[in-house]
Structure formats: C-alpha cells, structure tokens
Amino acid sequence: MLKRLGAWLIVLLAAGAIAGGLGFYKYNEIKVAIAAAQATPEPVETVASARARTGTWSASTRAIGSVVALRHVEIKNEIAGVIAEIGFKSGDIVDEGALLVQFDVRQEQAALTAAEADARLAKLTLERRQGLRNSAAFNEQELDKAREEYAAATARAQNLAIIVDKKRITAPFQARVGISDWQPGAYLDIGTPIVKLQGVADDAYVDFTLPQDSTAIVRTGTRVTLSGAAVPGGTATAEIVAEDNSADDANRAIRFRAVAKGFGRILRPGTFVDVTVATTEPQPTVLVPLASVRRSPNGQHVFVLVEEDGKLRARMRTVTTGAVQGDDIAVSEGVEAGELIASSGSFKLREGLLVDTGAVAESTTGTGIN
Incomplete structure (x- = not known):
C-alpha cells in the first residue's frame, strides 16, 4: 500500500514540475512579446492633406447640347x-x-x-x-x-x-x-x-433645352460649362446669347443658344456635348478636395486629421456632400472650414490611425456647381 502511494506521489510531483516548467516558459515568452511590442513603433500611414475652406456653389442641371454653325443652309x-x-x-x-x-x-x-x-x-x-x-x-x-x-x-x-x-x-x-x-x-x-x-467661322453655337422649372435665373449672358470627349481639354465655357420666346408645347422645355468662342473650327456641327447650367444663385459652403471623400454602405465620410498628444490621428467623420467643381466638392454637414482633411491616400486610413502628412495643400477652385 505504501509503495502504491509513493508511486502516485512521484507521478504528481513530476506532473507539477512539468506544468510549472511550461508555465514559466510561457510567462517568459509573453514577457518577451510584450517587450517587443513596446519597442515596436505605432503604425503610421502617409497621406496628402488639405484645409477645408469656405467657398460658394450653385445648384445646377445638365443638358445635352448640339453644336450648330453660325451660318448653315x-x-x-x-x-x-x-x-x-x-x-x-x-x-x-x-x-x-x-x-x-x-x-x-x-x-x-x-x-x-x-x-x-x-x-x-x-x-x-x-x-x-x-x-x-x-x-x-x-x-x-x-x-x-x-x-x-x-x-x-x-x-x-x-x-x-x-x-x-x-x-x-x-x-x-x-x-x-x-x-x-x-x-x-x-x-x-x-x-x-x-x-x-456649314459656315466656316471662329465661333460656334451650342443649342440646348432646359425644363421650365430650371430656368429661373438662366438668361442671356449666363455662362455655362461645356464638357465631353469632343471638347478640347475636356471642359470649356460658353455664353448664352439667345433664348426662345416660349416653352415647347410638348415637354414644356425652353430652348437656349450659347456661343462657344474659338471653337468654330474645332467642334463639328451636329456634335453632342454636355452642358452644365447653374440654376440657383451662388450659396456659401465648405469646400474639401474631391479625393478626400470616401463612400461606404453607411454613406460618405472623410478623415479629419486631429492633433492628439502632439501626433496627428485620423478621425472618421460622416459628411453630406453637394457641389462638385474641378478637384473640390462642397460639404454641407460634417466638416468645418479650417479643419485638416486627408485627401490623396485617405483610402489607407482607419479610425484612430497615426498619420504623417507633408505640406498642407490649398484648394484652387473658389466656386462650384452641382
């Protein structure tokens, strides 16, 4: 009987020794990992940034315009x-x-x-x-x-x-x-x-129609934006020089004619171009780089770069956007003028991530239409 108890005691002591050894080994391993983690610097992403700023924008509508020669018969x-x-x-x-x-x-x-x-x-x-x-x-x-x-x-x-x-x-x-x-x-x-x-001239007409509800401020002298593959450089401006004296009986649309200076020998008559027309007076807004706005199933957001403990961190901010003009987009809610916004490279960011940014860029456009 004593021999059997002695054998079990030896087994228990051996098991305890093995468990203690494994525990000590694991403790040392975790301690080393913690030390290594503490010695490793926090991940940092490099992005471009720009300041949100005040600007103006106007609601707009798009129409399909047709290029017309100044004289044709x-x-x-x-x-x-x-x-x-x-x-x-x-x-x-x-x-x-x-x-x-x-x-x-x-x-x-x-x-x-x-x-x-x-x-x-x-x-x-x-x-x-x-x-x-x-x-x-x-x-x-x-x-x-x-x-x-x-x-x-x-x-x-x-x-x-x-x-x-x-x-x-x-x-x-x-x-x-x-x-x-x-x-x-x-x-x-x-x-x-x-x-x-088709008359040969330096300028050309662009004819287009707008719904009657969109023509409150559209008059002779209004500037419009032309865009499309046929437009050199992608975009150009034209000036409305005439408007029809009545709305179309079928669709209640009003026909306008704009003149594109210097495009008479470039735009072929009959070519279709996109015409963007401002339909409201300019409104004050906050402008941020278009590249800064990210889209997700939960809506649109930007990453605002906030200084915390001397370091910049990315904080996700849900925004409501409006006008787009050039490289800028209007933000009606979510961002205040003067805040630092991550622009190019913002897709790499997540909430709370440490950020490194170079010189702060300034937007170059001052107005926008949507």
Whole structure:
C-alpha cells in the first residue's frame, strides 16, 4: 500500500514540475512579446492633406447640347432643270460666290437673246414715235402703244435673265460643303436638296433645352460649362446669347443658344456635348478636395486629421456632400472650414490611425456647381 502511494506521489510531483516548467516558459515568452511590442513603433500611414475652406456653389442641371454653325443652309433648286456642271467636291471649303451647281440654260439663253432683240426693236420704235412728236404724222396713241410694247419687251427680257441667273447656284457665304452624289446630266425637280453648307467661322453655337422649372435665373449672358470627349481639354465655357420666346408645347422645355468662342473650327456641327447650367444663385459652403471623400454602405465620410498628444490621428467623420467643381466638392454637414482633411491616400486610413502628412495643400477652385 505504501509503495502504491509513493508511486502516485512521484507521478504528481513530476506532473507539477512539468506544468510549472511550461508555465514559466510561457510567462517568459509573453514577457518577451510584450517587450517587443513596446519597442515596436505605432503604425503610421502617409497621406496628402488639405484645409477645408469656405467657398460658394450653385445648384445646377445638365443638358445635352448640339453644336450648330453660325451660318448653315441646305441648298435646293428653285427652278427645275438638268445639271450641266458641279462646281464643288464633297467636303470642300468654298468661298462666298463660288459656283455650286450650273443648270443647262441653253433654251433659256436663246429665249433671252430673242427677248433682248425684241426689247431693242421696241426701243427703236419708241424713239421713232417720240421723234415724230412735232410732225403732222404724230399719233399720241401710237406713241403710248410703242412705250408699253417697249416696257413689256424689257420685262420679258428681265424675267428670262432672272431665270438664267437662278439656274446658276453659288455659295452665299464661306462654308464647308457636305457629301453630295449629284452628277452632271441629272434632272432635278423643283426643291430638290442638293447639298448642305456649314459656315466656316471662329465661333460656334451650342443649342440646348432646359425644363421650365430650371430656368429661373438662366438668361442671356449666363455662362455655362461645356464638357465631353469632343471638347478640347475636356471642359470649356460658353455664353448664352439667345433664348426662345416660349416653352415647347410638348415637354414644356425652353430652348437656349450659347456661343462657344474659338471653337468654330474645332467642334463639328451636329456634335453632342454636355452642358452644365447653374440654376440657383451662388450659396456659401465648405469646400474639401474631391479625393478626400470616401463612400461606404453607411454613406460618405472623410478623415479629419486631429492633433492628439502632439501626433496627428485620423478621425472618421460622416459628411453630406453637394457641389462638385474641378478637384473640390462642397460639404454641407460634417466638416468645418479650417479643419485638416486627408485627401490623396485617405483610402489607407482607419479610425484612430497615426498619420504623417507633408505640406498642407490649398484648394484652387473658389466656386462650384452641382
């Protein structure tokens, strides 16, 4: 019995010794880890930053605008006839007065020659009748008849000259001609479309429509922003120079026309561009860099960089945004002017993270539209 108790005692002592050794080893391991953690510096993320600042913005709306040449026309023939000559090639730039289409005028030219001869003869007859005014052979009735016959002959000749002139179609202004498949020998009935002309000029119009509810402050002289792939540099400004005198009966929209200075030879007529128009007066707001705003399922937020114990830490702040203009965005709630905001690189941040930032950038835009 004593032998059995002694064996169990030895086993218990051995187990206790092993447990104590393992505990001592684990204690030392945790102690070393704590010391290592204390010796390791806190993680730091480097981001760019900027100060939130005061600015202005306006509510806005977007519309699809169509580029229109300052002068444009579709050429049609006023008199039917057979084409004798085409004076242009598709896509050419023609000067004012350049020949576009010459119709066959041989028949009209012959009739004109005969009418001019009749007019000359009628003029001679009239002059002879006038020469007999002081002679016994003078007849007032014959003089009146000669005078009217001369007037009628002259009118017939003038009418035929006008017909001949109308069968020669020239460019009314300098323009680029469109594509045309007409060839000499083709017969064209009255009013047949021949070719479209788009005037060549330094400037261009942009036509667009806005819903009647969005036009309270939109007037002649209002500046609008053009954007799109067709616009050099991506964006440009234009000025409204005309507005329609009534709303469209179908959709109650109002048509506006803006002029884009210097884009007449760049924007092709018929091209679509985006037009952004301010629809309210400028309102004061707080502007922050657009890159600083992060989006999540819970909404939009920014990271405000707050100094705590001499160090900058990221604090997440939920915001309500509005206008976007250039690289800035308006914030109506969540940020105060003057606060330091993480901009580029803010995606790396989380709540309470230590932050290192370089020189504070300042926004360059002062107004915005949304």
